[in-house]
Amino acid sequence: MKRIGVFTSGGDAPGMNACIRAVVRGAVYHGIEVYGIRRGYNGMINGDVYKMDSHSVSNIVQRGGTILKSARSKEFLTPEGRKKAYENLQELGIEGLIAIGGNGTFTGAMLFGNEYGIPTVGAPGTIDNDLYGTDYTIGFDTAVNTALDAIDRIRDTASSHDRIFFIEVMGRDSGYIAVQCGISGGAELVMVPEVLTPISEVVETLKQGWSRSKSSSIIIVAEGDEEGSAAEVAEKIKKQVSEDADIRVTTLGHTQRGGSPSAYDRILASRLGLGALEGLMAGQKNVMAGIINNELVYTPFEDTIRLPKPINEDLLRMVKILSV
Numbered sequence: 569m570k571r572i573g574v575f576t577s578g579g580d581a582p583g584m585n586a587c588i589r590a591v592v593r594g595a596v597y598h599g600i601e602v603y604g605i606r607r608g609y610n611g612m613i614n615g616d617v618y619k620m621d622s623h624s625v626s627n628i629v630q631r632g633g634t635i636l637k638s639a640r641s642k643e644f645l646t647p648e649g650r651k652k653a654y655e656n657l658q659e660l661g662i663e664g665l666i667a668i669g670g671n672g673t674f675t676g677a678m679l680f681g682n683e684y685g686i687p688t689v690g691a692p693g694t695i696d697n698d699l700y701g702t703d704y705t706i707g708f709d710t711a712v713n714t715a716l717d718a719i720d721r722i723r724d725t726a727s728s729h730d731r732i733f734f735i736e737v738m739g740r741d742s743g744y745i746a747v748q749c750g751i752s753g754g755a756e757l758v759m760v761p762e763v764l765t766p767i768s769e770v771v772e773t774l775k776q777g778w779s780r781s782k783s784s785s786i787i788i789v790a791e792g793d794e795e796g797s798a799a800e801v802a803e804k805i806k807k808q809v810s811e812d813a814d815i816r817v818t819t820l821g822h823t824q825r826g827g828s829p830s831a832y833d834r835i836l837a838s839r840l841g842l843g844a845l846e847g848l849m850a851g852q853k854n855v856m857a858g859i860i861n862n863e864l865v866y867t868p869f870e871d872t873i874r875l876p877k878p879i880n881e882d883l884l885r886m887v888k889i890l891s892v
């Protein structure tokens with residue numbers, strides 16, 4: 569393989585730059601030409617690509633976001649879009665791709681690989697940590713720590729005013745961020761999409777807390793929880809508890825997606841970027857590089873997309889026990 573392309577796609581995640589750097593520097597080391605493709609699949613369709621070298625990735629290991637920019641391409645979902653992308657890659661002589669992103673990114677890569685046979689290896693980049701085939705995804709650790717910093721601050725003011733706070737963290741389909749924040753932030757309860765926590769249980773938890781003279785409480789709600797957003801959950805609770813209960817809601821939103829990546833994420837991203845590149849060189853295709861039990865592994869896109877990564881329910885149980 570003489571020439572490859574690298575791109576980031578879907579929601580950005582802290583550490584994506586460290587991953588791009590590992591791919592580019594690894595390619596330079598191995599004597600392979602590397603092209604950066606801007607804005608994910610859109611750049612492939614529009615021919616928005618540039619040749620990268622060692623200097624292109626100087627001074628980015630510590631930066632959040634992605635220097636290649638990102639997008640969720642609608643056009644790539646169409647056969648015409650993918651045809652245009654293929655023609656551009658052919659013209660440039662790009663023989664393989666490294667895709668950094670999440671489920672949507674790998675779904676596109678699998679489709680493209682099946683249609684046109686261009687080998688692609690993925691590196692898991694999403695704050696949600698919801699990909700089968702790796703213990704952790706790039707950006708998750710940083711997102712949890714960013715949310716935790718905010719939760720600690722909210723706890724101070726919650727305690728001063730004897731308030732109940734519903735704090736919404738990201739995770740459309742996944743409660744990983746919520747669970748980790750719940751444990752590390754000392755929350756009373758965590759609500760996640762994977763396991764239904766009925767409103768009656770939230771009310772019961774709050775009442776038990778009051779009976780033990782707890783004056784403030786923190787409930788973490790994952791964005792995709794079945795009972796609704798943190799604001800909706802808070803509205804439902806207000807109707808069922810005393811009028812004196814002082815309730816506030818904070819949505820942490822996209823703050824969790826930005827910022828300088830943690831050391832953990834930089835190291836993970838470097839291992840996965842180089843692992844994806846060396847996998848591609850060794851003939852891997854349509855797979856995602858991941859780290860399981862500290863070992864580099866490759867999992868077919870089909871499995872990363874199809875198979876669920878279940879939340880550890882024992883951790884949810886732990887949140888409840890530790891908030892007694």
Ligand code: F6P
Pocket residue numbers: 579670694695696738739740741791825
């Ligand atoms: O997949 C990452 C993620 O941050 C989810 O947690 C969240 O639901 C979604 O992306 C938000 O997407 P957008 O940035 O398009 O609003």
